[in-house]
Amino acid sequence: MHTSLPGANKLLRFERLTPSYITPTAIPAEYESLIIPAAGTYFREDRESEILSQNINFGPFSLWTHDIWANKNIVVCPFIPSQIWSLHGIYEDSLHLENTEAPSYLLEEKEFNLFNLPSGIHRIPIAAGKKILSIHINIRQDTLLTMIDEFPGLAPLTKLNRHDPGPLNTYPYHSNPICDFLMEKLLSCKYPLKRAYPYLFRICIDLLRNVAAQEAAAHQPLMVDSVLNTNNILQLFAYLREQSFKKHTITQLGYMFNTTGKKLAFEFKQHFAVSIHDFMHMSRMMFIYDLMQKQVISMDEIARITEFPNTLNMIMQVTDYYACSRSTTYQ
Known part of the structure; x- marks a missing residue:
């Protein structure tokens, strides 16, 4: 079932071959507390919305955060240049991901999903007045496989497989208190790049390990x-x-x-x-x-x-x- 609503399209690039970050001084002062100094930033604003995107490329994977304020009805259109797996979490509200090749999928607040995202443009309608925080860890399936020797806890994620667009996981992963703790540390990190890089890298690994453990226990009931x-x-x-x-x-x-x-x-x-x-x-x-x-x-x-x-x-x-x-x- 699709949940389309009329609104201006807002292109949101998930990956860029050539980054074109803006300087922090170009971002309005009211958003200063949201800035992760180690990340490259993008900011755009108009009468329909404000969008603050932040990115760190760790090599084997990349981290993206998107703070989105919808002043009017908008349709965020994530652009994927090439097929990726993306661990996606959403905070502050719930949304629907739309794809012409798959059913609409509910992105529930404080839940994570590991998506297979083909290249192209996807659609996420956001109603006027909503504010959302969207988190992505983007990685290629073959890269994830190469990381198992160093981080064996990621192994359950490598066993997932899906050729069509959509979530690889059968059940959403919960942003449990440990995930919330990791996200708090990530979003509040004010260290400069060289000191933040290993710290934030490890937070991403521990977040991936947590959802991998949830995947391994997906069929075990809560006693x-x-x-x-x-x-x-x-x-x-x-x-x-x-x-x-x-x-x-x-x-x-x-x-x-x-x-x-x-x-x-x-x-x-x-x-x-x-x-x-x-x-x-x-x-x-x-x-x-x-x-x-x-x-x-x-x-x-x-x-x-x-x-x-x-x-x-x-x-x-x-x-x-x-x-x-x-x-x-x-x-």
Whole structure:
């Protein structure tokens, strides 16, 4: 079923062979808080809409964010120069993706889909008064396959296949609290390019890993106990996020939250797709990286605060997590 509404067409390029970014000073001051300094930016405004697009090309994949304000009814027309896979998430509202070769598809707020997008122009009607934030990680299928050795958690996504336009996933992926946490870190990153590049690269990888874990568990039902203990698991998540500098064992966490470590670990993964250990390591690495960039305390002090046995061990782990040192492909 199509949901077309009349409105001015607004071409939105998902990829460009020759970038033509504008300078941040050319963007109105009211949008300054939305700027990711490491990204190249595009901005256009007229009486129908304002569109702020930001892009970072990481090599194996590219990241795009689009903030779109519809002052009147518009039809955003994403242009795809060549066939890609695109992990797409939408925030702040829901929309319909239209394609002449496929049924209209609902883009639900705070959900992700991995789309097979052929070259050409697609249509997304947006009603007057709507504001949406659209996130894309664009990658080629063959490139994703080459990344498995370094990031084996991406493997479930490589098993998807579809030749016609549309989502490769059977069920939408949820922007669970860990995805929201990653998106918050991505959109608020104010580091200059050289310092932001490994940080944002890893955020994209962790986001892809989360949806890959959701894909792997797509046919596993959410157990009754997991549903009943949702508040407890959300409290655990909030605690780990705020205390990311501390080391915990699963047994300790089980004792703190009045359950067994095994039960807590199972329910955490049911809700958030990844393990407690994965989230603790991810948030700890982010915490350390942020402190390193601020340069207000010594490396030895950071190692002490984050409970590493020594500074060298901490630096090795952070380097491994952010520098992609096992492969020169992404340097």
